[in-house]
Amino acid sequence: MTDASTEMSVDMGVDLGRGLRLANPVGLASGTAGFGFELAELIDLDRVGALYTKGTTRLARAGNAPPRVAETAGGMLNSIGLQNPGVEHVAHEYAPRFAQWTCAVVVNVAGASVAEYVDCVRILDAAPGVDGYELNISCPNITHGLDLGRDPQEAARVTAAVRAVTGRCVIVKLSPNVTDIAAVAVAVESAGADAVSAVNTFVGMKIHRHLRRPVLPRSGTGGLSGPAIKPLALAAVAAVRQVVRIPVIGVGGISDAGDAVDFLVAGADAVQVGTATFADPVAAVHIVDGLREYLADAGVSGPRELRWLPERDAERQP
Numbered sequence: 001m002t003d004a005s006t007e008m009s010v011d012m013g014v015d016l017g018r019g020l021r022l023a024n025p026v027g028l029a030s031g032t033a034g035f036g037f038e039l040a041e042l043i044d045l046d047r048v049g050a051l052y053t054k055g056t057t058r059l060a061r062a063g064n065a066p067p068r069v070a071e072t073a074g075g076m077l078n079s080i081g082l083q084n085p086g087v088e089h090v091a092h093e094y095a096p097r098f099a100q101w102t103c104a105v106v107v108n109v110a111g112a113s114v115a116e117y118v119d120c121v122r123i124l125d126a127a128p129g130v131d132g133y134e135l136n137i138s139c140p141n142i143t144h145g146l147d148l149g150r151d152p153q154e155a156a157r158v159t160a161a162v163r164a165v166t167g168r169c170v171i172v173k174l175s176p177n178v179t180d181i182a183a184v185a186v187a188v189e190s191a192g193a194d195a196v197s198a199v200n201t202f203v204g205m206k207i208h209r210h211l212r213r214p215v216l217p218r219s220g221t222g223g224l225s226g227p228a229i230k231p232l233a234l235a236a237v238a239a240v241r242q243v244v245r246i247p248v249i250g251v252g253g254i255s256d257a258g259d260a261v262d263f264l265v266a267g268a269d270a271v272q273v274g275t276a277t278f279a280d281p282v283a284a285v286h287i288v289d290g291l292r293e294y295l296a297d298a299g300v301s302g303p304r305e306l307r308w309l310p311e312r313d314a315e316r317q318p
């Protein structure tokens with residue numbers, strides 16, 4: 001237990017850049033909380049630091065044909081295919097409602113070309129209630145486009161183009177389905193990203209043994225999320241942390257406050273909770289409370305102090 005005076009000294013706030021300050025480091029990951037409205041019926045959204053919306057594209061998308069999700073050991077595969085109502089609807093119908101929440105709302109933006117990202121951000125930039133953008137350059141579930149995240153130069157190109165049209169915070173969401181995630185992180189930082197989030201889902205497959213074919217339709221693959229990916233996501237965050245100076249948002253398999261702590265130690269400045277929200281809609285709020293208590297018990301003044309510094313370990317070697 002912590003006494004109230006200790007708790008008072010913990011500052012949970014996190015700056016992501018361009019004036020975007022989160023009241024606490026815990027956010028709801030894109031695609032696992034929609035645009036917040038259903039979840040707002042179940043939890044007090046203002047208890048979380050940020051809502052990262054479902055991926056938003058220039059035009060409405062119906063998404064892929066079902067089945068679109070499959071359970072796997074320690075995780076789930078999804079192949080939603082960016083179902084969303086299109087950016088005009090988000091800007092005109094949803095954004096004014098976002099403005100009523102005190103939690104930050106970051107719109108996750110996706111596109112099949114650089115021009116599509118720029119169009120989306122321009123349209124959203126005229127809307128109230130939007131605190132920043134998370135560029136999804138890494139969705140594994142649509143056939144065309146979004147390969148921008150695999151090539152550092154392409155990733156830099158889309159980042160720079162969006163940077164040029166907005167003064168709001170630009171976060172680039174990195175794909176783990178690359179050979180060198182650190183190289184992409186460096187490229188987007190140089191191109192003007194305010195922060196990066198790591199990681200999106202890993203390409204995976206589940207086989208229907210009786211039917212002897214993949215469970216998911218089309219290519220048979222989907223994006224793997226949940227506890228199964230946590231060690232992989234931690235390694236990605238640590239690799240990215242070593243090469244960039246901008247904030248890193250850790251995401252992948254976070255189910256409780258202990259998992260969030262692990263990401264902060266690995267180098268994250270903030271975290272996102274995704275698949276865990278499907279099992280328990282209150283998971284992210286519990287993580288906020290658990291993290292605050294952990295920091296108070298650890299006697300540190302803020303999340304940043306938990307960070308592992310490899311160079312300090314090296315100095316301690318005999």
Ligand SMILES: Cc1cc2nc3c(=O)[nH]c(=O)nc-3n(C[C@H](O)[C@H](O)[C@H](O)COP(=O)(O)O)c2cc1C
Binds near residue numbers: 031080173251254274
């Ligand atoms: C059903 C589902 C839909 C998702 N949709 C998006 C999306 O639209 N844009 C995006 O950047 N990430 C999307 N993601 C990825 C998550 O935001 C997150 O990066 C990933 O699930 C890993 O976190 P987790 O293990 O906590 O779920 C989606 C994930 C799931 C499970």
